[in-house]
Amino acid sequence: MTAVKKTIAIDIQSTLAQKTGIGVYTNYLVQALAECAPEFTYALIGPEKVSNDYSVPERWRWDQLGFPRQAVKVQAELLHQPGFSAPLLTRAKVVVTVHDSIARLFGKDIPYWSRQYFARWMPFTYGRADHIIADSQHTKRDLMREIGVPEQKITVVYLAAGPEYQPTTDTLATRAIRAKYHIPGPYLVHLGTLNPRKNLEFLVRVFAKIAGDFPDLSLVISGKKGWYFDRLFALVADRGLKSRVIFTGYIPDGDKPTLLAGATVCPFPSLYEGFGLPPLEAMASGVPVISSNSSSLPEVIGTSGILLDPRDEEAWVKALRQLLSRPTMQKSFRIKGLAQAKRFDWLTTARQTADVYHRVLEQK
Numbered sequence: 575m576t577a578v579k580k581t582i583a584i585d586i587q588s589t590l591a592q593k594t595g596i597g598v599y600t601n602y603l604v605q606a607l608a609e610c611a612p613e614f615t616y617a618l619i620g621p622e623k624v625s626n627d628y629s630v631p632e633r634w635r636w637d638q639l640g641f642p643r644q645a646v647k648v649q650a651e652l653l654h655q656p657g658f659s660a661p662l663l664t665r666a667k668v669v670v671t672v673h674d675s676i677a678r679l680f681g682k683d684i685p686y687w688s689r690q691y692f693a694r695w696m697p698f699t700y701g702r703a704d705h706i707i708a709d710s711q712h713t714k715r716d717l718m719r720e721i722g723v724p725e726q727k728i729t730v731v732y733l734a735a736g737p738e739y740q741p742t743t744d745t746l747a748t749r750a751i752r753a754k755y756h757i758p759g760p761y762l763v764h765l766g767t768l769n770p771r772k773n774l775e776f777l778v779r780v781f782a783k784i785a786g787d788f789p790d791l792s793l794v795i796s797g798k799k800g801w802y803f804d805r806l807f808a809l810v811a812d813r814g815l816k817s818r819v820i821f822t823g824y825i826p827d828g829d830k831p832t833l834l835a836g837a838t839v840c841p842f843p844s845l846y847e848g849f850g851l852p853p854l855e856a857m858a859s860g861v862p863v864i865s866s867n868s869s870s871l872p873e874v875i876g877t878s879g880i881l882l883d884p885r886d887e888e889a890w891v892k893a894l895r896q897l898l899s900r901p902t903m904q905k906s907f908r909i910k911g912l913a914q915a916k917r918f919d920w921l922t923t924a925r926q927t928a929d930v931y932h933r934v935l936e937q938k
Contacts, residue, residue: 674848
């Protein structure tokens with residue numbers, strides 16, 4: 575007699591509009607789970623109304639009412655919330671993925687009501703979840719220190735770069751992407767939502783100091799507007815760099831691999847990352863990475879990129895000048911980055927996630 579598969583309900587709301595890191599994670603995860611963990615039935619649950627940015631009340635209603643109600647309809651034994659608050663009104667087991675502690679550590683950079691939700695409500699719900707997946711050892715330590723989550727309740731499962739991120743020799747595709755986003759020549763690229771934690775004003779100041787040495791070089795900043803980005807635009811204008819710093823806004827998933835692979839260097843001076851997908855995607859694309867040495871980024875990059883203090887402008891200026899001036903140095907970091915990126919893959923992420931499902935479902 576064939577055993578009845580248990581149903582795992584996964585919230586896919588974050589994949590249905592303009593995806594940020596949580597949406598990218600969820601999208602790759604559900605694809606890999608279907609391939610490597612077919613012992614479960616997966617109910618992919620999302621709202622009928624698709625929105626790029628949920629307000630705090632909308633987010634609460636979906637997490638706590640909409641998602642668990644739909645999970646009841648499919649008789650799910652376990653609910654996996656891959657990035658927001660853990661559902662409380664359910665009799666099923668609950669697993670939640672926690673990506674970072676940004677709202678608690680960088681609260682001043684987040685609007686008030688968003689801060690109450692992300693820094694207070696979400697951590698409160700984590701304590702009611704049956705198990706937590708953290709996407710780095712650094713995030714695990716933050717959960718233990720900032721919220722008091724017991725170590726045995728947390729499993730670290732790393733993310734990965736998608737298979738579409740790889741080096742390219744397709745100059746036609748690169749020229750097309752440059753034409754689409756009005757990039758005149760060689761460029762540095764930064765991917766990520768525009769907010770203070772990404773340290774983009776610092777990056778612009780660094781770029782301003784090397785721009786005269788590399789007159790054909792542009793800085794491409796790609797990502798949707800988050801909050802408190804007006805000073806960034808003002809700084810670009812004040813430094814006379816409006817023709818050299820290119821803001822693409824949010825770009826579709828299909829454009830990201832080509833945009834990354836065509837770059838000369840990926841500078842990533844973020845002050846805090848729970849994992850840091852963009853530099854890993856850059857390494858998988860054969861692009862040298864200069865990154866901050868903070869939070870989880872050393873776990874992801876290792877010795878395969880240049881790690882620097884995200885507040886030391888002169889160190890970044892020196893490193894960028896050296897890397898941009900030395901093709902052999904670029905080649906060395908391309909090779910190292912490609913090898914490092916291969917250490918992470920989504921099938922491993924999915925298998926380890928399925929292991930968590932098994933353990934939680936076996937708990938009494």
